[in-house]
Amino acid sequence: MRLIVDHVTRYSYDQPVRGVVQSHRLTPTVFEGQTVVDWQVTVTDGCPGGVFRDGAGDRVQAWSVAGPVSEIVVHVKGVVETRDLTGVLRGHREIVRPEVYLRETTPTWADAALIELSSAADDASGPLDAAHRLSGAVADAIAYAPGTTEAHTTAAEALAQGKGVCQDHAHALIAMARHRGIPARYVSGYLFADAEGQPHEAAHAWAELWIVGLGWVGFDPANRCCPDERYIRLGSGLDALDAAPIRGIARGPGSETMNVRVVVAPEATQGQTQQ
Amino acid sequence: MADYFNEMYHSGAVRTPYARLEDWMKTMPAEFRQMKQAEAEALFRRIGITFAVYGEGGDPDRLIPFDMFPRVFTGAEWARLERGIKQRARALNAFLVDVYGRGEIVKAGRIPANLVYQNEAYEKAVVGFVPPKGVYSHIVGIDLVRTGPDDFFVLEDNCRTPSGVSYMLENREIMMRMFPELFRANRIQPVDSYSDRLRRTLASVAPAKCKGDPCIVILTPGHFNSAYYEHSFLADLMGVELVEGQDLFVEGEYVWMRTTEGPKRVDVIYRRIDDAFIDPLCFRPDSMLGVPGLMDVYRSGGVSICSAPGAGVADDKAVYTYVPEMVRFYLGEEPILQNVPTWQCAKADDLKYVLERLPELVVKEVHGSGGYGMLVGPKSTREQIEAFRAKIEKDPDNYIAQPTLALSTTPTFVAEGIAPRHVDLRPYCLVGEQIDLVPGGLTRVALTEGSLVVNSSQGGGVKDTWVLAE
Known part of the structure; x- marks a missing residue:
């Protein structure tokens, strides 16, 4: 099955923060059940940091955003060919x-x-x-x-x-x-x-x-x-926090509001949206 | 006290390393001694060295008593200790690289898998990562006790951030100021090169991405930490910045330090913060002490962290039992320093043995430290022993037991004059591109008569430790 992913995470701060650092596990796992056709992660005004594959096989990518910043959008877009194993x-x-x-x-x-x-x-x-x-x-x-x-x-x-x-x-x-x-x-x-x-x-x-x-x-x-x-695997951990696709922290007193929109759909059909 | 090895008097004679101290001791008038003792205390107060040794807890502002009577080793004694300490530090590091890599020692059945992989100190986040020069533990503090002229035992290993080295340096400094004549009469090997050697060790493990002279910092949890004095003391001696988490930040592929001239890239972090707190994006999310994103920079080779995250799995009390096996497995050598025989109450046979012999054993919690939560059988009442028996029976996995060691004594100034008191020793082995050890360490002394517990929280003090030149 060929699945299209469109995943947007929007972080808004009620007052500008001095900077943001994130650690991403947002790349599909490499195994026989799925093959990446196309995959892209962007972070508004983000500076890509270190990247490595960890011991559990997950690809980890660090990002930082220099402040002051009031909003950050992490946008994941891609196409994955999947198989039922x-x-x-x-x-x-x-x-x-x-x-x-x-x-x-x-x-x-x-x-x-x-x-x-x-x-x-x-x-x-x-x-x-x-x-x-x-x-x-x-x-x-x-x-x-x-x-x-x-x-x-x-x-x-x-x-x-x-x-x-x-x-x-x-x-x-x-x-x-x-x-x-x-x-x-x-x-x-x-x-x-x-x-x-x-x-x-x-x-x-x-x-x-x-x-x-x-x-x-x-x-x-x-x-x-x-x-x-129907499944796309990203990463693993001991629990939800340890396996989180995005872990991040903002420097500054502002409080954060997060908004997530994920659409997963087979290629060339109508997708489903979830807020 | 006849059963204990006295390091000064043995078989009715003064042992050679102490030969020149006998006169000094015998001819010192009581008033002079009291004056000197007061002077020493004033010096310690003035420099503000009032912290507890690693994990001991207790009142951070309390001065640890300093005993002026030095503890002395001959060059030959030290040469053997040095070989043993370095051997152990090499084996511990080989173990760490192995268990975060292929795990050969587990596959070979030389250590149980659960002790390693289910250990709280085993960090999944660094599996597969080999730190620069293959070193996880850059400062290995090995706690030693002596029971005879040639009998030394390792009590425990400290692979994370052993503290107390500032006492080793300050004790020497103060002794030299107060008794310069002793340093003329005895050929005492200096220890003051420790800070240069530490700096060289840290610089030698800078990441490959660092070109030129590496920027080293000491990362402290802050002034409320009981070892803060030591952190600032070492930073001063090495000429490096002492920073807190908020002074550092991650941007792009590196860690940066805020300075008045703008951000400066940091290459090596000597951290005195536990793993759990160094990066909220990898470990405890509520930690305010660390640097967010630090672990990603570390894993991608942008910065070195000393000791490396995950090093603690090598100094667990249950893993300790297997260190001699590590020496044989990785180095193909016989251990020069012996372990104290240890019974693990998690094993049914061991538990049975221990419960039958509580009055003669020392029982400790697997994760305990600082002399708390332990039973010294021969020094305990029947009620104390029975109360402890109930604790062990309730949770045997949490306890190990060892024979009560006849710790050696050295002469110590006490209220009544001079008397033998039990001592231990913590040398600080440096591991980088090379392995290095200053001739000396921290001698802790149990000031209470008959006490075998040297921890400062339990009435212990410290002494200057001499290694004589041959």
């Missing part, structure tokens, strides 16, 4: 050991309720089945409900209220998998969802679990599936 991250080069992704972080801490929920995998026939069961249990326990959680919501909190978005689904699945000794990580990317499906976020997130024999395999509890040709 049923979630398997085949042909990806990375050197971080899977065991590193057993470490607990605040949002992925497994409380008693998450541990209880992870018993869904108790009578699984094997690791892959166990992963599917965990993902299904998350989908059953946390209903998709935008606006009910925030960036800092933990997996435990989302489960307690039974509602959340893709970030919460991914955190919950990661927490449960790690509790069972399965390395798990957070993945950020894009999703094209057709009109008939459930409501989705075009800027999307899911989890990858380390399955012995297969390697990293993606699971998207929010959509009860494994990533296929």
Whole structure:
């Protein structure tokens, strides 16, 4: 599938700031499931900084913007050819050991309720089945409900209220998998969802679990599936913060307003827009 | 005290390195000694050196007691220590490059994978990155204790930012001012080249992008930090800027320092800030102490950070057990310095052994420091031991145990005159393009009679440490 991405993030400051520094994970992952046809990231008045591929295989690009500045627009535009590998991250080069992704972080801490929920995998026939069961249990326990959680919501909190978005689904699945000794990580990317499906976020997130024999395999509890040709993978981390496509900070007293618009559409068709 | 090795008196005689100190000690009138002690304290107060040694906590404004009786090593003793310290510093750095690279030592089964890869101090952000000259830990502080004429043990390694080196330098300075005659009578190797050597070490790891004389800075968390005095002291001695996070900024591919003449590019940052705080874009997002974007510049080769982020995985108390194995694995040598035998309560057999022998062991928290949260079995009451037993049983993974070492003593000035007190030693090994060590270190002394805990927060003091020329 050939997907077109148009992703605009607009940062506005109520009073000009002295400068902005950002770190981007905004380049599609290199693996057999996707090939970049065209890709471009621009930052208004931005000065590109260091660029490197990190140990997890993500391409990181730094940017700085010299102030005073009142508004910055990060614009990602590109075309990616995707293939359905049923979630398997085949042909990806990375050197971080899977065991590193057993470490607990605040949002992925497994409380008693998450541990209880992870018993869904108790009578699984094997690791892959166990992963599917965990993902299904998350989908059953946390209903998709935008606006009910925030960036800092933990997996435990989302489960307690039974509602959340893709970030919460991914955190919950990661927490449960790690509790069972399965390395798990957070993945950020894009999703094209057709009109008939459930409501989705075009800027999307899911989890990858380390399955012995297969390697990293993606699971998207929010959509009860494994990533296929509708998904574009950008980067990974221990949790949402660690895998964030954009991490940035402004120098100065001004307060920031962020506005995001993401359109993901198959080439030569109408796309979907999300504010 | 018969069981302890006295570094001055052994087998009924004065050991050679202390030969010229016996007269000095015996002929010093009490009033003169008190006068000198007051003078020393006034000097320390005047220079404002009142901080705690790395991670010890305690009142930052409290003066650490200075004992005027020097601790002395012969040139031959030191030569062996020096080889052992340098060997260990090389192995620790080889380990760091390995575990952030191919992980051969783990693959070879010489250290458990979980100890390394699930360690809190293991930084995923630097996996695959080899710092300039392959050095992660540029200043390695190795804590040593002695139990006999030829018996030295490593208590712990400090690979991040070991502090206390300013005491080594100030103790010497003050001794030379107060007792110049001692420095004429003894051939004492100087330590004052430390700052030049530190500067040379830092300059030698400047990034490849740096052409010409590198710009070095010391990055401090600020004046409220207990080691701030040391940060400014070292900056002064090296002739480099002492900066806080807000004095630096990232633009393009480099880190810059604000100066009155405009921005100046920075090549090497000797940071005295923990990993978690150095860059809010990579680590703790709420940190105000660091420099946003620093890690991206570092990873793309625009600046060097000393010690390198991630170095802490080598000095974890559980990883410590495997350092002799690192020496064999990377260097193909036998360790010159021995580890203290250590039982890990995380292992069932070890736990059983430890719980059966609590009254004779020292038990420590895996991540603890500063002499807090530890049990010294032989010095504890039955109630204290039982209370500690409950703590270990509740969370065995959090504890390690070691035999109670018979730490050596050196003569020390105490209220009643001169008496033996237990000591340890922290030398500061410099690792850059070359590996370098000044002849000396920081001797800490347990001033309380019979105490084996030398930490300043637990009533410890410091001494000048002499290495005699052969």
